[in-house]
Amino acid sequence: MPPPPCCADPRTDQPYPPHDPVPVVTQYASPELIGDIAYGGHDAADDPRWRESAAPTHNAYRRWCRHICGMACLRMILLHRDAGTAPNLFQLLSGARAFGAYTRDTDGIHGMFYDPFAAYAYETHDLDATVHREMRMDELLGLLAAGHMVMASVSKEIRRPHLTPPRRGGHLILATGLDDGHILFRNPSGHTPDTTAAALPTERFATFFAGRGISIDVSPTGRQRPAPHARTRQVTS
Template sequence: MTSTTPPPTASPAPFRPVRHEVPYFAQWETPELVAEIVTDRLDAADDPNWRASGADSPEEYRFWSWRVCGMACLRMALTHWGIDAPPNVTLGKEYLEAGAYVPKDGGLHGLIYEPFARHTRARFGLHAESRPHLPLSEVAQQLRAGRLVMLSVHPGVRSADAEPPQRGGHLVLAVGADEESVTIHNPSGWHGTSQEFAAVPWPVMRRYYAERGVLLGPGDRSSPAST
């Protein structure tokens, strides 16, 4: 009987890191004050830079600033691809008109991904794709393809020091990935620790991530180089 030696098993391809040099914007106009606002030590209306948001009054700024994490993510992407980005509240009002927010019980329901993506394509010419199911395992692949990824996470991801009561409810922008972690810009992160280029280990992100989001790409524009 002739024996044959099985062919050698191919080694898995090494993980190819990616990082896009994306500018950061917080959903509040003074990034250094985010922790004070989020922990109720400072009223958002007292943010000294509220006028930069496009709001007409401190009270309007207070209303919108808690709801524009998605607008902050969009501003980061627009600026990254060389497109003038309106201020957070100005964008929020525009996307309210486009149906991406819906008034509800004195507040707003949203961000609603499909009308957000549709208006982003029409208004800014970007690739924008609503993904009601977006596995975490796909995020690095999308980043390597030149896209940025808006991820729905529990806001506690900023410190990741407790089990979240649920996943989702807040949007962050994935800008990079390596074998150990996904790198995010968090519009409500803590200044100096979890706002920009914050590396979140994959197992930690899995606890906070709702497996949905929005893919953003440069459309017919050339994407800036990533590392």
């Protein structure tokens, strides 16, 4: 199917309308448990719906669920652009690992690394991804106004915007547009409906923003997309 109008029309309006609809994808299989996982001491691996994540094993889910906010962002982009069709989280993770976006050793899991992720997004999913090692707030706003989506590095505490975060960065959210002085975004680890599909005033968003991220131009590049089977190798446990 063709992309939605917000992904296909020439970028002439300023600001460009927010991307819509963008489905919510959480990095945990049970969104209703995220609050307890984040603040109640609940073991993220103790999730009765873990199979719904498409993890190949429970052990794989336990190992990776805290690390796949970037894959949740990517899946939301693809579901939006491709009319509800996208590989599952662990298929995306497998593909990203093949490009080096994550590594795993005796010290644990490292990543998501932006440059190999951008290569993966382009080569496998025909997404024009640009790495921004430094991104000012005005640059973020300009990208959103121009119709880009942005995977922005923020504090995970952005789900509690009334608090001052102890640090910035460490978590990825998907910014989808601007509306009346607010940044609209999807948070893969939001713990309530209004924090998974969220909006914050730009000045408050800046409190959590680490000043780096990946901008995604979702308009068609004209390249032929790979066959679906190229995306489906599973993560091994």
